[in-house]
Amino acid sequence: xxxxxxxxxxxxxxxxxxxxxxxxxxxxxxxxxxxxxxxxxxxxxxxxxxxxxxxxxxxxxxxxxxxxxxxxxxxxxxxxxxxxxxxxxxxxxxxxxxxxxxxxxxxxxxxxxxxxxxxxxxxxxxxxxxxxxxxxxxxxxxxxxxxxxxxxxxxxxxxxxxxxxxxxxxxxxxxxxxxxxxxxxxxxxxxxxxxxxxxxxxxxxxxxxxxxxxxxxxxxxxxxxxxxxxxxxxxxxxxx
Numbered sequence: 001x002x003x004x005x006x007x008x009x010x011x012x013x014x015x016x017x018x019x020x021x022x023x024x025x026x027x028x029x030x031x032x033x034x035x036x037x038x039x040x041x042x043x044x045x046x047x048x049x050x051x052x053x054x055x056x057x058x059x060x061x062x063x064x065x066x067x068x069x070x071x072x073x074x075x076x077x078x079x080x081x082x083x084x085x086x087x088x089x090x091x092x093x094x095x096x097x098x099x100x101x102x103x104x105x106x107x108x109x110x111x112x113x114x115x116x117x118x119x120x121x122x123x124x125x126x127x128x129x130x131x132x133x134x135x136x137x138x139x140x141x142x143x144x145x146x147x148x149x150x151x152x153x154x155x156x157x158x159x160x161x162x163x164x165x166x167x168x169x170x171x172x173x174x175x176x177x178x179x180x181x182x183x184x185x186x187x188x189x190x191x192x193x194x195x196x197x198x199x200x201x202x203x204x205x206x207x208x209x210x211x212x213x214x215x216x217x218x219x220x221x222x223x224x225x226x227x228x229x230x231x232x233x234x235x236x237x238x239x240x
Contacts, residue, residue: 064092064105064150075104075116082126083209084114092151107153112160115149126208127182129157131189134179165193168201168216175235186212192219194235202229 067075075091086108094103094117101118108114113129127135129149136143149157158177165174172195180190180202187207194200200219206212219229 062146062150063152064094066151067091067093067104071102071104074102075106078104078116079106079114082116082124084116084126085208086111086114090151090153094146105149105151105154107151108160111163112157113149113151113154115147117147128160128179128189129154130161130177130191131179131182133157161191161193164191164203164205165195165201167214168193168203169195169199171195171197172199172201173197176231178231182207184212186210188212192229192231194229194231194233196234198233200229200231200233202227 066072071093072088072091076088079086079088084106086106087110088106089109090107092105092107094105094115099118103117104115106114106116115127115129115132117125117127119125132148136148149155154160158174161177162174165172165177172193174193175196176194178192180192182189187210188204189207191203191205192200193203201216202219202222203214203216204212205214217225222229
């Protein structure tokens with residue numbers, strides 16, 4: 001376990017894209033796929049800390065412990081209050097510092113995991129594990145170590161998006177996925193999905209608590225709108 005300072009102002013700029021392109025966000029239906037510039041990083045930061053365990057294995061890895069049963073119950077209630085689409089079956093604490101507003105990583109039944117982050121500025125930020133993973137990859141060393149999904153059940157967030165892929169196309173056996181951004185009014189989260197059969201889709205899913213509509217288009221249609229898909233046809237992740 002170790003303590004790691006959190007640049008919480010930086011986390012407010014979560015809307016980044018691992019591919020290096022600008023984040024995509026809905027700016028009022030039915031306008032599809034506008035492309036605003038990413039938010040700049042703020043110059044001032046607050047601090048917090050995260051609880052990460054080091055595993056003494058031949059290949060270094062980090063894992064987050066399950067919280068106590070009462071804490072998992074509290075995380076489940078918080079997820080319900082925030083209208084996160086997650087049937088919580090486990091949860092871990094992000095912070096090793098006592099606080100009245102803990103931040104949690106959620107493990108969801110048959111679905112992608114989430115993080116509920118209570119920032120030091122008083123705000124609450126909610127995003128799924130793929131969003132945290134791809135944002136951390138895009139930010140590189142600037143990203144606070146430990147601010148991503150580290151519970152074993154959330155080790156491959158793409159697997160957690162398989163139900164979403166089936167909703168988009170029953171024949172889509174998901175091979176890879178990317179977080180493209182989130183935001184807009186009403187708020188959405190945007191993904192690119194690559195199916196093993198070579199088909200691909202861009203999907204807008206309502207953010208927790210949002211009244212946005214669920215929508216998707218094929219990569220072919222996205223390209224016609226000036227937002228071509230980036231993942232290789234058939235995917236390269238080969239989600240299990």
